[in-house]
Amino acid sequence: MSSWTPTAPRPAPSNTVGFVAWARANLFATKLDTALTLLAFTLVVYVVEAIFGWAIIDASFTGDDRTACLKEVQGACWPFIEAKFGQFIYGRYPDAERWRVDLVFLSGLIGLIPMLMPNVGFKRANMIYLLGFYPIFAFIMLNGGMLGLATVDTTDWGGLLVTLVVAITGIVASLPLGILLALGRRSDLPIVRALCIGFIEIFRGVPLITVLFMASVMLPLFLPDGINFDKLVRCLIGVALFSSAYMAEVVRGGLQAIPKGQYEAAAALGLGYWKTTHLIILPQALKLVIPGIVNTFIGLFKDTTLVLIVGLFDLLGIVQLHFTDASWATPETHITGYVFAGAVFWLFCFAMSRYSIFMENHLSTDRTSS
């Protein structure tokens, strides 16, 4: 008895597979498409060639001062970055004490990486480490003055260190503050509600730079004689208040999306206001607005650059400061410095936005979309 063997399927017509077919469908589908493709192709080739030529072919890679970057056709001046790299990361933090900053960076990463990976356990212990132990540890290590560590004044902090300190403090402070403000805005108590609305609308209506001016010029006037904060701390307060107003609006969006039935079900179970909020409403609301929260974080991270206007030296500020160094004054120093700082900021922001997309998919319990 011979078994039935089906004929092998014929290959697809050659004009529907492979690169040619793909290009036909995606690049040259119509006359307009062909024109657009050619236009875009010219543009891309031009830009890529210019960037490649500037960053690699015409660039200098080694040298100890400006003479390395004064060729006839000069591209990027990478030795400038190489020579100033330590400054860009630590600012004027004393050389001998930089291991303390490294230790703080490292211990932060140790807590942060497992926190960001959804499959790793011990989330509660990790949270206590990150929010309870780590800030105190980081403060003692960076500021010094105890445990036999020399005090390093915040005026000597700078570079990426200040950028990260401002951004992380802002992020950590703005989320709980924002949640409280959002709850207050939806509260039944008229005075609390009015205060929250006023706070949110004022801070959202003015530019961050005026808030920072206020923190650096006006705050000292508001405090009694003799009491004065560090400039960095004043900026931290300004940034945290500013971003908490934006965070509040994002969280409010999530709160509004929770159906009334959820509140009623919680009330039927006998839960009070705080238990309802904490156990039923917030977990659902926050999950809905993860993209918005991360966007606020990204905005905050980019906004940290504004502290340079009130005289702190974050990454951009310190790069800007080193342009005045006469031994590196070349026509290409500025652009090289900006490209370097821009690349660092871009890396952080892009990573955050990709992580938010990943988390959104991971947390999605919506069965219809998957």
Next chain:
Amino acid sequence: MLLQALVLGALVLAMVWLVANVQSNLERQNINSGFGFLSERAGFGINQTLIEYSEDSSFARVLTVGLLNTLLVSVLGIGLATVLGFVLGVARLSSNWLVNKTAMVYVEIFRNVPLLLQIMFWYFGVLRNLPSPRKAVSLGDAVFLSNRGIVVPALEMTAAAWWYGAALAVSTTAYFWLRRRARLLRLADGTAQSIWRPVSMIAMASLAFAALLGGVPFSFDIPALKGFNFRGGITVIPEFVALLLALSLYTAAFIAEIVRAGIQSVSKGQREAAAALGLPDNTALRLVVIPQALRVIIPPLTSQYLNLTKNSSLAVAIAYPDIVSVFAGTTLTQVGQAVEIIFITMMIYLTLSLLTSFAMNRYNARIALVGQKS
């Protein structure tokens, strides 16, 4: 009730404490208070003024000049960012792979780099690096790029311009009259009538008539190098160019994403239904897709416009004479009355924000779905 009374009481106490502190601090540091300084002589120059201004003008005049400069860069920036943003947003939806990816790369680069850095890049990195006026890059000997800014020919109207104005008025009136007539006709018996042919004929005829009577309506004041700088023409200061460029390029990336999300939110069935009704593609786009997409686009677009206006305050970093730079900066250092100056500045931005969001909310309410409560 008790909780609210406590909150209110704490707030009042805090206010009293703060005001007392401010008063004692001001007294101790010998700082005046009140708004009297606004009428004093400013005594410093400003390199871009839309209204008459000299060193003898008052601080109130400084405030107006700064506000107008802020509005100028904001309005132009909003226009440019909207055009570029819509083009990029549509490109992001293109079925053309290369166009789509190019737009994506643009968006991902520009929105993930701090705006302040972009402003400084264009100003210190590019525009200030241009050659000096003597070696300026010239485009057709009429437009000159140098580290002092961009010098363009100034357009000067002659008396003949009135004839052209009249021609324009005639064509506009004809357009509205014909449009109304066509609409009435369509409502009466359903015949569609194209009005473009008669309108363009009237426009061409009236313009030709104006040209016959008046000749060339304008002349150019072409800049020329005299000594170390340019004479004639209009000089656009590099601070303005850098700020405008950075604001528009940055905000366009955000608007592109908003436009993309808006168009994607219109379900495919709507287009198919329009096609089934026999509407041509363009008409379907204009009457079916865009109105529905706008409903999703308008609210976030408004907040981008507000962001752009607020972000124009970063001008202070490159000394473009906007309100923060000349008022909360220069004036504050000269007068020292931080409380009043920061208060006025914040109030102006708040008013701008509230006015814009009020206007946009009105517009949004008009185009919102009837019966849908937001």
